[in-house]
Amino acid sequence: MIEVENFSKSYAGFRAVQGISFHVDKGEIVGFLGPNGAGKSTTMKVLAGYLPPTDGKVSVAGFDVVNDSIEVRKRIGYMPENVPLYTDMRVNEFLRFRAELKKVTRRKIKDRVESVKQLCSLKDVENKIIGTLSKGYRQRVGLADAMVHEPDLLILDEPTIGLDPNQIRAVRDLIKDLGKHHTILLSTHILSEVELTCGRVLVINRGRIEASDTPANLTKLVRGGGSIALEVKAAGAEVVAKLKTVPKVDDVEVDLTAEGEWTHAKIFAEPGVDVREAVYRVVRQNDWPLRELTRVKATLEEAFVELTQD
Amino acid sequence: MAFWTLYKRELNSYFQSAVAYVVLFVSALAQGLVFAWLTGRVIDANYKDQSVMQLFFNFPLFWILLFVQIPLITMRVFSEEFKLGTIEMLLTAPVTEWDVVLSKFFGAVSFFLVLWLPIVLDLIALQIFSNPEPPVYWSQLGMTALTITLVGGFYVSIGIFSSVLTKNQIIAGALCFVFIFGAFCLALQKWVAHLDSATLDRISYISLLEHLQNAVLGIFDTRPIVFYVSMTAFMLLVTKTILEGRRLQS
Numbered sequence: 153m154i155e156v157e158n159f160s161k162s163y164a165g166f167r168a169v170q171g172i173s174f175h176v177d178k179g180e181i182v183g184f185l186g187p188n189g190a191g192k193s194t195t196m197k198v199l200a201g202y203l204p205p206t207d208g209k210v211s212v213a214g215f216d217v218v219n220d221s222i223e224v225r226k227r228i229g230y231m232p233e234n235v236p237l238y239t240d241m242r243v244n245e246f247l248r249f250r251a252e253l254k255k256v257t258r259r260k261i262k263d264r265v266e267s268v269k270q271l272c273s274l275k276d277v278e279n280k281i282i283g284t285l286s287k288g289y290r291q292r293v294g295l296a297d298a299m300v301h302e303p304d305l306l307i308l309d310e311p312t313i314g315l316d317p318n319q320i321r322a323v324r325d326l327i328k329d330l331g332k333h334h335t336i337l338l339s340t341h342i343l344s345e346v347e348l349t350c351g352r353v354l355v356i357n358r359g360r361i362e363a364s365d366t367p368a369n370l371t372k373l374v375r376g377g378g379s380i381a382l383e384v385k386a387a388g389a390e391v392v393a394k395l396k397t398v399p400k401v402d403d404v405e406v407d408l409t410a411e412g413e414w415t416h417a418k419i420f421a422e423p424g425v426d427v428r429e430a431v432y433r434v435v436r437q438n439d440w441p442l443r444e445l446t447r448v449k450a451t452l453e454e455a456f457v458e459l460t461q462d
Numbered sequence: 463m464a465f466w467t468l469y470k471r472e473l474n475s476y477f478q479s480a481v482a483y484v485v486l487f488v489s490a491l492a493q494g495l496v497f498a499w500l501t502g503r504v505i506d507a508n509y510k511d512q513s514v515m516q517l518f519f520n521f522p523l524f525w526i527l528l529f530v531q532i533p534l535i536t537m538r539v540f541s542e543e544f545k546l547g548t549i550e551m552l553l554t555a556p557v558t559e560w561d562v563v564l565s566k567f568f569g570a571v572s573f574f575l576v577l578w579l580p581i582v583l584d585l586i587a588l589q590i591f592s593n594p595e596p597p598v599y600w601s602q603l604g605m606t607a608l609t610i611t612l613v614g615g616f617y618v619s620i621g622i623f624s625s626v627l628t629k630n631q632i633i634a635g636a637l638c639f640v641f642i643f644g645a646f647c648l649a650l651q652k653w654v655a656h657l658d659s660a661t662l663d664r665i666s667y668i669s670l671l672e673h674l675q676n677a678v679l680g681i682f683d684t685r686p687i688v689f690y691v692s693m694t695a696f697m698l699l700v701t702k703t704i705l706e707g708r709r710l711q712s
Binding site for chain 2: 164197201204223228234239252
């Protein structure tokens with residue numbers, strides 16, 4: 153659905169995106185992650201046919217974004233960051249206008265507008281002027297606009313920013329649902345959202361792709377995919393020394409300055425190895441009183457930090 | 463298709479804004495008052511050689527209103543889209559730059575013509591209530607209407623051009639005023655400078671004032687028509703090019 157080869161984008165000498173390549177297949181939900189200013193929005197604007205690439209080849213559904221811009225635009229639903237809308241129009245009026253503009257046939261306009269209003273829970277504000285709506289509603293109007301012409305591909309730039317937790321959940325469910333029939337590329341800073349909705353994650357930093365994998369695989373990149381938390385009544389130094397002798401344990405972290413007789417240790421093992429049993433034996437051999445032994449899964453947040461921090 | 467959709471939206475947006483109604487109200491009031499006053503003069507002084515309509519369009523009101531109307535109706539057309547960021551939403555829909563520029567142009571010209579509807583109503587009223595009924599000079603009426611449309615179109619194209627330059631409406635309005643006033647004043651040097659007759663002749667090609675004065679007399683002249691149509695087309699082309707350039711460089 154999306155093919156990006158060696159794509160670069162410069163603004164007035166500044167290289168926002170530096171020769172990235174990736175592709176998105178039909179039916180995928182791909183999360184686009186990266187710190188602010190990493191080049192996410194720029195890439196999305198290029199995919200939407202708004203900006204031309206400085207270098208490289210970008211095509212959507214087989215059409216080049218520069219030469220066949222109109223064909224590309226017909227097939228995508230793009231929701232820009234901050235959702236710009238005509239604030240003097242009513243919700244109904246706006247959606248009808250956008251549907252007409254996006255060449256929805258006259259007979260289908262009414263149906264399509266009704267159905268996106270239903271999907272985005274806009275029924276109760278359909279006659280309100282957009283300028284009077286709250287951020288959350290505007291966000292949903294933008295989403296409704298992106299979907300109104302049933303595009304093959306949805307490009308959503310931070311669709312949940314500024315929403316309350318309930319609305320975020322609603323939008324998340326909506327995206328999951330849409331993913332059954334559409335290809336979706338979305339950018340966000342809410343990592344839990346990506347874990348729950350996206351089949352694949354692209355991490356971009358300083359204009360380069362740092363990783364492209366499933367959320368689960370990305371978390372495995374973080375120090376073997378997680379750690380083991382252990383809390384015992386023993387001296388910190390002793391705990392470290394004894395645990396390091398356990399086979400396949402890479403590292404043990406203990407806060408030696410902590411007060412009290414309880415020591416909290418973080419144990420990192422080799423990727424894919426569960427050392428909990430071995431740790432338990434060490435604890436029993438030394439007769440340390442034990443009050444916690446848990447596996448802590450690495451989060452996408454940690455993977456994100458690891459991939460994007462210098 | 464896209465043009466028509468955008469044109470409807472443009473025209474609608476005028477009727478959603480308070481500024482437009484203020485302009486419409488002031489225009490109608492000024493036109494009505496001046497028209498009534500001139501009619502009074504014609505009756506009192508028993509004018510024989512000029513009709514009320516001729517007097518009306520030789521009176522400076524038309525130009526004064528024009529210099530106010532055009533910046534006010536065109537300053538927001540692109541500036542607001544840039545400021546709200548809606549231009550991004552607009553140009554990621556399957557529409558071309560020409561669709562956008564032309565719809566904004568024709569929307570503004572249409573609203574401009576609405577602003578001059580009151581004078582038509584005034585003329586109709588005069589026709590109905592006069593006794594004996596004055597003759598109707600269709601060629602004068604037609605030429606005047608055509609010239610107002612052409613001058614309006616040219617000025618609107620300058621206004622749209624000013625608006626595409628900046629995201630600040632006030633600056634766009636001020637620029638527009640400077641440009642259209644400048645275009646008008648180019649011809650005024652006829653009266654202030656000592657020029658030879660060849661230069662004077664050349665100046666009348668671009669003298670908006672003279673074009674209107676001739677049109678009111680019912681004189682059909684293709685030169686001003688060509689002048690306005692080509693200048694308007696040129697301004698629209700420049701506007702479209704700048705719009706494209708802003709997108710590609712942003």
